[in-house]
Amino acid sequence: MSNDSIAKTFLVAFLLCVVCSVLVCLAAIVRIDREAYNKQLEIRKTVLEAGGYQQQIDDGGNIDEIFTTNMEMKLVDLATGKYTTAVDAATYNQKEAVKQPELSETIPADLDLAGIGTRAKYAAVYLDKNGGVVLPIRGAGMWGPMYGYIAIAADGTTVKGFTFYQHSETPGLGAEVDNPNWKKQWPDKQVFNAAGKLALKVVKKGKYDPNAADAISTIDGIAGSTVTGSKVHGIVRYWFGEHGFAPFLAKFKAERG
Numbered sequence: 001m002s003n004d005s006i007a008k009t010f011l012v013a014f015l016l017c018v019v020c021s022v023l024v025c026l027a028a029i030v031r032i033d034r035e036a037y038n039k040q041l042e043i044r045k046t047v048l049e050a051g052g053y054q055q056q057i058d059d060g061g062n063i064d065e066i067f068t069t070n071m072e073m074k075l076v077d078l079a080t081g082k083y084t085t086a087v088d089a090a091t092y093n094q095k096e097a098v099k100q101p102e103l104s105e106t107i108p109a110d111l112d113l114a115g116i117g118t119r120a121k122y123a124a125v126y127l128d129k130n131g132g133v134v135l136p137i138r139g140a141g142m143w144g145p146m147y148g149y150i151a152i153a154a155d156g157t158t159v160k161g162f163t164f165y166q167h168s169e170t171p172g173l174g175a176e177v178d179n180p181n182w183k184k185q186w187p188d189k190q191v192f193n194a195a196g197k198l199a200l201k202v203v204k205k206g207k208y209d210p211n212a213a214d215a216i217s218t219i220d221g222i223a224g225s226t227v228t229g230s231k232v233h234g235i236v237r238y239w240f241g242e243h244g245f246a247p248f249l250a251k252f253k254a255e256r257g
């Protein structure tokens with residue numbers, strides 16, 4: 001075929017298009033992989049932070065290594081509180097499941113203290129091999145959804161750590177939920193009282209009484225941010241209630257506590 005022929009010109013142009021398309025596809029795949037990895041890393045980092053491994057990360061520890069050494073992800077059927085293999089844990093995405101009717105359920109309005117309307121049937125929980133479990137929580141904040149993790153000790157009631165990783169609250173006001181000085185109130189608080197009743201609560205700033213009998217289950221709110229404080233209160237009340245993790249925590253305590 002002569003170099004000047006029209007057929008050869010088209011052939012070269014066609015091959016060039018094929019090569020370029022392959023390169024663009026490969027670049028997109030690498031980017032998607034990278035994004036997925038970064039998302040997974042962010043989740044692992046937050047789970048570890050809630051679970052009390054922040055110091056190891058600050059000391060330069062490798063997040064993936066600390067995570068795989070200490071955490072095991074399992075799916076919990078929230079209705080029964082039992083572990084489930086109904087869906088593949090490796091590919092399960094709880095945020096996406098909320099949008100799929102077969103993987104989610106409507107929350108009765110009178111129980112919907114977190115203001116979320118629907119929740120996934122299965123929750124991805126992180127079992128700490130040293131005891132305890134890190135639970136995902138979410139709910140409506142003042143300005144948008146709030147997503148976080150709360151770690152509970154092997155006794156099924158003592159808070160080990162608490163952190164939000166996504167919210168839209170106002171810097172200096174509701175966003176003070178991220179302030180380490182506010183978050184440090186959470187460790188050692190008791191979710192349930194001696195009678196096994198849900199006791200954890202967030203009160204309006206200034207209403208916390210360290211000498212009150214329920215101080216061990218009470219979190220002081222945030223100054224000038226009563227709205228966010230009450231939203232966080234609703235979130236913990238929902239997720240530790242009977243429609244949330246209460247059935248799971250009862251079983252978890254019996255097994256591990």
Ligand SMILES: Cc1cc2nc3c(=O)[nH]c(=O)nc-3n(C[C@H](O)[C@H](O)[C@H](O)COP(=O)(O)O)c2cc1C
Pocket residue numbers: 142143168169170171173174175205222223224225226227228229
């Ligand atoms: C622009 C703007 C943003 C605000 N953002 C928040 C917020 O993120 N969280 C919050 O609780 N209150 C926020 N507030 C204040 C609430 O409207 C409300 O006044 C406050 O929660 C009451 O808290 P207090 O009883 O502690 O004063 C905001 C107010 C304004 C004007």
